[in-house]
Structures are given as structure tokens and as C-alpha cells.
Amino acid sequence: MTATLDSRVYLVDDHQEFRQSCIWILEQANFQVRDFPNALALLKELAREAPPARCCIVSDIRMPGMSGLELQTELVHRGLSIPLIFVTGHGDVPLAVDAMRHGAANFIEKPFDAPLLIDAIQTALAHHAPQTASTALASLTRRERQVLDGIMSGKLNKVIADELSISPKTVELHRSNLMAKLGAHNVVELTRVVLGQN
Known part of the structure; x- marks a missing residue:
């Protein structure tokens, strides 16, 4: 499956270097990317502008302030049906299990290869039924x-x-x-x- 620029990825991570490298990877794969340093910034964006039909969120699971799991709960609370892929450098299996149990589309441990992330996003978009x-x-x-x-x-x-x-x-x-x-x-x-x- 080939990504098109109508496929948007919301990237949430408190490390700027990680966001910049992901943006480069995703834009090379023809995804439209919007990046945020924390979950609250993403939520403000989603409140300001409705997400497109084909989109997903790639978020760190451990962040200062609102964690990735808290973001997941808040998205459900707001009725926002957006596939969520978690990334973490901690390899925390209990967190992974909890995230998947609550419907996360995928869970990837840092560092990861670019094709793994792109494949996870394409799979999440293919199985998404927002309406x-x-x-x-x-x-x-x-x-x-x-x-x-x-x-x-x-x-x-x-x-x-x-x-x-x-x-x-x-x-x-x-x-x-x-x-x-x-x-x-x-x-x-x-x-x-x-x-x-x-």
C-alpha cells in the first residue's frame, strides 16, 4: 500500500530530535505530518480542527504531563476514533499489554527501523473505520x-x-x-x- 498526502500522522513526543527524525522518515513515505511536544498540544489541535478521515497518532507512551495512556483515555472520552500507535524506549511490557487491551493499534520499541513504523501506520490506516x-x-x-x-x-x-x-x-x-x-x-x-x- 502506498501512502498519499491525504494520510495524516499526528506525532507526539517530548524529544525534538526523535520527532525530527520521524518527520523525515514519514514525509519520505508521503505522509502528511503534524508534530507536537506533548499530548495536550495535540488535543488542542484536534479541538481546533477536525482530523481528516485517514489519520493516525504515533505517540510516546511516557511523557511529562499527560502520558500516552492518559491521551488514549482522553481520545475515547472525546469520541475521537483515531488509531493510536505507541512508541517507547522503555520496553515496558505491562504498559504495552495495557495499551493493546485498551485498543492501541500497535506498540513499537525504540530504536526501530523506518519500515516497521511505516508498516504499522499503513496497517492502522487500513483497518480504521472512523465514521x-x-x-x-x-x-x-x-x-x-x-x-x-x-x-x-x-x-x-x-x-x-x-x-x-x-x-x-x-x-x-x-x-x-x-x-x-x-x-x-x-x-x-x-x-x-x-x-x-x-
């Missing part, structure tokens, strides 16, 4: 959204109930309703739908 996920997410009620946030954080129904001051039975009802709206039968399918990987 389906964003339309379905927009149909959720405020309470269903809160329950969904709890599920995406890996919380049990009882914990979600305590946090929202409602009964576990009510959480189960909201959970059942939101899964039906999103066409998911289990949490794995739910994370794929939420992050546009259905």
Missing part, C-alpha cells in the same frame, strides 16, 4: 458515556457504580444499552469499536 465509531459514540447518553469511560479504564461494574453513585444493576443496564448501540458483544469488541478498529 461508524464516531456516529455510534455520538448516540450514547451522558450516563452511558460515563459507564463506557469506566469500562475502558478496566473498572468493574461495582466500582463504576460506586463512583457514579448508582446501583450495580443500573450500571449493568447502561452497559447493556451502550454495547447494543455500539454493536459489541464483549469488552474486546467494544474497545475495537470505540477506537475505530471494527
Whole structure:
């Protein structure tokens, strides 16, 4: 698959040298690149200008301020269905497992070869279905959204109930309703739908 300039990559990393080398690699592969020194700067950009249909985020997982995992949670909270590829120099397996469990498209350890990154981006773009996920997410009620946030954080129904001051039975009802709206039968399918990987 050949990248075209309508494919945008949002690059988030607090190390400027890493961003510059990635920009060079990605522009050589015909991707349009926008880079950010931290997750909050990316979120401001996404609030200011809607992302194109074909885009993905390549983000460091450990950053000062908002981490990559916190960025992942915030994207779900805002209903932004953008494939997310994490990169890290730490090789932290538990973080990788958590990121993938919550729907990350891929996880790459630094240093990596350029073809590995390009392939990960092309795969993420090929499996991305933004309209389906964003339309379905927009149909959720405020309470269903809160329950969904709890599920995406890996919380049990009882914990979600305590946090929202409602009964576990009510959480189960909201959970059942939101899964039906999103066409998911289990949490794995739910994370794929939420992050546009259905």
C-alpha cells in the first residue's frame, strides 16, 4: 500500500530530535505530518480542527504531563476514533499489554527501523473505520458515556457504580444499552469499536 498526502500522522513526543527524525522518515513515505511536544498540544489541535478521515497518532507512551495512556483515555472520552500507535524506549511490557487491551493499534520499541513504523501506520490506516465509531459514540447518553469511560479504564461494574453513585444493576443496564448501540458483544469488541478498529 502506498501512502498519499491525504494520510495524516499526528506525532507526539517530548524529544525534538526523535520527532525530527520521524518527520523525515514519514514525509519520505508521503505522509502528511503534524508534530507536537506533548499530548495536550495535540488535543488542542484536534479541538481546533477536525482530523481528516485517514489519520493516525504515533505517540510516546511516557511523557511529562499527560502520558500516552492518559491521551488514549482522553481520545475515547472525546469520541475521537483515531488509531493510536505507541512508541517507547522503555520496553515496558505491562504498559504495552495495557495499551493493546485498551485498543492501541500497535506498540513499537525504540530504536526501530523506518519500515516497521511505516508498516504499522499503513496497517492502522487500513483497518480504521472512523465514521461508524464516531456516529455510534455520538448516540450514547451522558450516563452511558460515563459507564463506557469506566469500562475502558478496566473498572468493574461495582466500582463504576460506586463512583457514579448508582446501583450495580443500573450500571449493568447502561452497559447493556451502550454495547447494543455500539454493536459489541464483549469488552474486546467494544474497545475495537470505540477506537475505530471494527
